[in-house]
Amino acid sequence: MKFYVLDVSYELEGNKPVILIWALDENERRVLLKDKRFRPYFYVLLKENADLERLKRKLSLLSKPKSPIISLEVLKKKLIGREKTVIKVTTVIPESVREYREEVKRLEEVADVLEADIRFSMRYIIDTGLRPCGWAEFEVKELGPEKSYRVETVYEVLNGPEALNIDVKPKLKTLAFDIEVYNKSGTPRPERDPIISIALASEGSVVSKLSQDKNDKDLIVWFKKEMLERDPDVVVGYNSNSFDWPYLIERSKVVGVRLDVGRKVGVIPTTGAYGHVSVPGRLNVDVYDFAKEVYEVKVKTLENVADYFNVMKKDERPLIPHHLIYQYWEDPQKRDVLRKYNEADALSTLMLAELFIPFGEQLSYLTGLPLDQVMAASVGYRVEWYLMRVAFVTNELVPNRVERKVASYKGAIVLRPLKGVHENVAVLDFSSMYPNIMIKYNVGPDTLVRPGEKVSPDEVYVSPAGYMFKKRPDAFFKRSLVTLLNLRKEIKERMKSLSPEDPLYKLLDNRQKAVKVLANAHYGYMGWPHARWYCRECAEAVTSWGRELILKAIQMARELGLKVIYGDTDSLFVIYDKEKVEKLIERIEKELGFEIKIDKIYKKLFFTEAKKRYAGILEDGRIDVVGFEAVRGDWAEVAKEVQEKIIEIVLKEGDVNKAVEYVNSIIEKLRRGEVPIEKLVIWKTLEKSLDEYKSEPPHVAAAKRAIERGYEVKKGDKVGYVIVKGVGKLSSRAWPWFLVQKEMIDYNYYIDHQVIPAAMRILGYFGITEARLKGRKDGLWKFINK
Structure with a gap:
C-alpha cells in the first residue's frame, strides 16, 4: 500500500x-x-x-x-x-x-x-x-x-x-490557534494568570471563546474538545513553541485538565529537538520559525509579518498593545475588540502558514527532518541531516560533533562603490558561485591535503589561499552538491511545461527553492563550528577562489568598456549596455567556466561611499534598500519611514527640495508630539543574560526597569524602549515603551539622533545640512534654541 x-x-x-x-x-x-x-x-x-x-x-x-x-x-x-x-x-x-x-x-x-x-x-x-x-x-x-x-x-x-x-x-487538515493571557502584573505566569481567550482558524473560518471569569478550565476543555473533533494533521501558531504551547501545557496542569490533544491517547505535548513542541501524530508548526528568515521585516511581530505579506493589513484589523490586553478583558465594553483581535491573530497565522508551509514541506522532503522540526532547526542542522542521508548511501561514517571556538578567516571581496546616483544599472550574479567552486575544485575535508602529506602537483587543485585539494576521488561535498544541482535542473525543466497556476508547478517551485537553499548553505556549513563535517580550510579556500573570480570578471568587464559601479561577494554592478553585457556573460562562462546572469536592473541606483549600502528603483517601480537604517531593526520606525520616503522621492522624482520639505514636516510633527509612540520604539535583542553585561546599554537598562515592575525578560528577547526627557546618560532615560506616557518622551532626541542622521545618510550627499533639515536659515539656531 x-x-x-x-x-x-x-x-x-x-x-x-x-x-x-x-x-x-x-x-x-x-x-x-x-x-x-x-x-x-x-x-x-x-x-x-x-x-x-x-x-x-x-x-x-x-x-x-x-x-x-x-x-x-x-x-x-x-x-x-x-x-x-x-x-x-x-x-x-x-x-x-x-x-x-x-x-x-x-x-x-x-x-x-x-x-x-x-x-x-x-x-x-x-x-x-x-x-x-x-x-x-x-x-x-x-x-x-x-x-x-x-x-x-x-x-x-x-x-x-x-x-x-x-x-x-493529499489535502491536509490545518488548524491555527492563538491564545490571549491575563497580564495585569506584567509578564503573565501560568501558575497565576489565566488564559482569557482562545481563537481557532481553519480554511478561512475562525471561532473563538472568551472566559467569563478567571477560571479558565472551561476554556482549556473547549480547546481540547475542538482539537480532537477537528483532528488536524497540521497545527500552526505564531511563536507558539515559545509561548502558546508551554503556557497551555502548564496552565492545564494548574486547572487539572489532561491536554492530550494528539493522536496518541493520554500523551500530552512535550518540547523536543530544536525547541519545537511535539504533538503526537500531528505536525505542530510555528510560523514564527519561517518569519525569522524574512530579512525584510526587522521587528517580526505577527501583525508586521502579516502586513508585509499582504495577508492582513494593519489598518484592517484591531490592534491592542500587548501590555493592555487585560484591560480589554476587564472592561465588558471592550471584550468584543479583544475577541476580534484574537481571531485576527489566528486567521493571519493560518494565512501565513498557507504561504510558508509548502516551502517547509519541500525542505522536509529533502532533509528527512519532519515538518514540525525542519524550520525550528538552524540552517546548519538542516544541511547536516541532508548530508547524513548522503553519507548513508555512500558508505560514509558520520563524524561526531565536536565543540569548537569560532575561527575567523578572510571572507568574500566587497569593492568600495562609486558613490552617487547612477542610471540603468545591471546586477550580474554568479549562479550558485560557492557550490560551483566546491564542485569545480573538488573541495571537502576528505580531499584536503593535510600538512606533511605528499602529493604530485598535477594531482591537486591549489587555491589562492594556498590550500590544496586532490582531484580524485570526488569529494563527499561534491557528490552531495552535484546531486542537488542536477535535481534542481531537472525540476526547473519539468516546470517549463506547466502553468504557474498548476498545483504541481507550485509544488515543484517550492522544491527547487528548497534545493537551492540547501546547496547554497553547504559553503557556510563547512565554516560552522558545530558542523560534524567542519573544515575551516575548505571555507577559506572557497572564498579565496571567489575573490579571484570576481576580480577576473571585473577586469573582463573593463576590457569590454563596461563601467563597474560595485562588486560584492558573487555580484557585479555595471552600467547596462545590452551588447557589452551579453559579451561579458559569454566570455566569463567560456574562459572562467562559471555561469553568470542578469539578476536585476535598476532604473536608478544610489550609493554612498560605504560598502553594502545602497538603494535603487527597479524596472517595475519597486524600491530596493540594502544596508541603510531603513532595513535595520535597531532604529525607530519613524527614522526608517523617513529614510524610505526620502529614497522614494529622490529616486522616483529626483526632487531633493521636496525630500527636505518632507523631513521638515516630520520634525514639526515630532515637536508637536503628533507622532504615535509605537513609531518611536527602538527594538534591540538581549544577546546575553542581564548579569553578563559589563556596561549598561539602553536596552539593558530598559529591560531591568521592566523586570522591576514584574515583567519577565530573558536572553534572546527583543526589548522595545523609548527615550524620555531628563539629563544624564542615555541609559538613564531608556524606558520600556509600554510604561511611558506621550508627554514623558524626549522628542528632541528623536529629531537629533534618529530622524536627522537617517535623513543625512541620503541627503548629505546632495549638500543638504542638518540646519536646513530643521528648517533654520542660519547657523545660530543651536544657541537660540538653548
Whole structure:
C-alpha cells in the first residue's frame, strides 16, 4: 500500500522499540504504521593494529539483560574519505545506546564511537530513505483500530518502505490557534494568570471563546474538545513553541485538565529537538520559525509579518498593545475588540502558514527532518541531516560533533562603490558561485591535503589561499552538491511545461527553492563550528577562489568598456549596455567556466561611499534598500519611514527640495508630539543574560526597569524602549515603551539622533545640512534654541 508520511516517532512495547509512522493512505484516511523490525545501533572505530577478535569478546561481555547486544558486525566504511574497519554494535532499547557508548569508549582498543547520538526515529528515516511529506510503499498487515491511537486504522509493516516519486499532495487538515493571557502584573505566569481567550482558524473560518471569569478550565476543555473533533494533521501558531504551547501545557496542569490533544491517547505535548513542541501524530508548526528568515521585516511581530505579506493589513484589523490586553478583558465594553483581535491573530497565522508551509514541506522532503522540526532547526542542522542521508548511501561514517571556538578567516571581496546616483544599472550574479567552486575544485575535508602529506602537483587543485585539494576521488561535498544541482535542473525543466497556476508547478517551485537553499548553505556549513563535517580550510579556500573570480570578471568587464559601479561577494554592478553585457556573460562562462546572469536592473541606483549600502528603483517601480537604517531593526520606525520616503522621492522624482520639505514636516510633527509612540520604539535583542553585561546599554537598562515592575525578560528577547526627557546618560532615560506616557518622551532626541542622521545618510550627499533639515536659515539656531 502507498502512504503519505507525516511524522515518525517510536515507543516501547514489551521492552522493545516500535517505530510509529503517522500517515495518510491513498483514500486520505488518517492511519498509523507500526514497524517492529528496526533496532538501534552504533559504530566502534578501532585503533591502529587493535586486536579485532579480542575487542569483539570485550564488547560481548558488556551486554546487559535490559538491552542486550544482539549483534556485532565487522564492516569496511569510510570516515572523511579514509577507509576504516568498524564494528557495528546493535542493541534493543534506543536509550541504552548512550550508556553503551560511554563504556565502549573506555576500552583500550577503541579509537572512537560513532553515530551513537543520532535519534532513533531519525536513524530509521535515514536508513530506510523515507521522506516526510512524501509517499512511500509498504507491505503491511492491517491490525484494525486500536484504543491507544486516534486514527482510523493501524497497520504492521512487514516489508519496506520504498520511497516513491509521486508529486501529488493529499489535502491536509490545518488548524491555527492563538491564545490571549491575563497580564495585569506584567509578564503573565501560568501558575497565576489565566488564559482569557482562545481563537481557532481553519480554511478561512475562525471561532473563538472568551472566559467569563478567571477560571479558565472551561476554556482549556473547549480547546481540547475542538482539537480532537477537528483532528488536524497540521497545527500552526505564531511563536507558539515559545509561548502558546508551554503556557497551555502548564496552565492545564494548574486547572487539572489532561491536554492530550494528539493522536496518541493520554500523551500530552512535550518540547523536543530544536525547541519545537511535539504533538503526537500531528505536525505542530510555528510560523514564527519561517518569519525569522524574512530579512525584510526587522521587528517580526505577527501583525508586521502579516502586513508585509499582504495577508492582513494593519489598518484592517484591531490592534491592542500587548501590555493592555487585560484591560480589554476587564472592561465588558471592550471584550468584543479583544475577541476580534484574537481571531485576527489566528486567521493571519493560518494565512501565513498557507504561504510558508509548502516551502517547509519541500525542505522536509529533502532533509528527512519532519515538518514540525525542519524550520525550528538552524540552517546548519538542516544541511547536516541532508548530508547524513548522503553519507548513508555512500558508505560514509558520520563524524561526531565536536565543540569548537569560532575561527575567523578572510571572507568574500566587497569593492568600495562609486558613490552617487547612477542610471540603468545591471546586477550580474554568479549562479550558485560557492557550490560551483566546491564542485569545480573538488573541495571537502576528505580531499584536503593535510600538512606533511605528499602529493604530485598535477594531482591537486591549489587555491589562492594556498590550500590544496586532490582531484580524485570526488569529494563527499561534491557528490552531495552535484546531486542537488542536477535535481534542481531537472525540476526547473519539468516546470517549463506547466502553468504557474498548476498545483504541481507550485509544488515543484517550492522544491527547487528548497534545493537551492540547501546547496547554497553547504559553503557556510563547512565554516560552522558545530558542523560534524567542519573544515575551516575548505571555507577559506572557497572564498579565496571567489575573490579571484570576481576580480577576473571585473577586469573582463573593463576590457569590454563596461563601467563597474560595485562588486560584492558573487555580484557585479555595471552600467547596462545590452551588447557589452551579453559579451561579458559569454566570455566569463567560456574562459572562467562559471555561469553568470542578469539578476536585476535598476532604473536608478544610489550609493554612498560605504560598502553594502545602497538603494535603487527597479524596472517595475519597486524600491530596493540594502544596508541603510531603513532595513535595520535597531532604529525607530519613524527614522526608517523617513529614510524610505526620502529614497522614494529622490529616486522616483529626483526632487531633493521636496525630500527636505518632507523631513521638515516630520520634525514639526515630532515637536508637536503628533507622532504615535509605537513609531518611536527602538527594538534591540538581549544577546546575553542581564548579569553578563559589563556596561549598561539602553536596552539593558530598559529591560531591568521592566523586570522591576514584574515583567519577565530573558536572553534572546527583543526589548522595545523609548527615550524620555531628563539629563544624564542615555541609559538613564531608556524606558520600556509600554510604561511611558506621550508627554514623558524626549522628542528632541528623536529629531537629533534618529530622524536627522537617517535623513543625512541620503541627503548629505546632495549638500543638504542638518540646519536646513530643521528648517533654520542660519547657523545660530543651536544657541537660540538653548
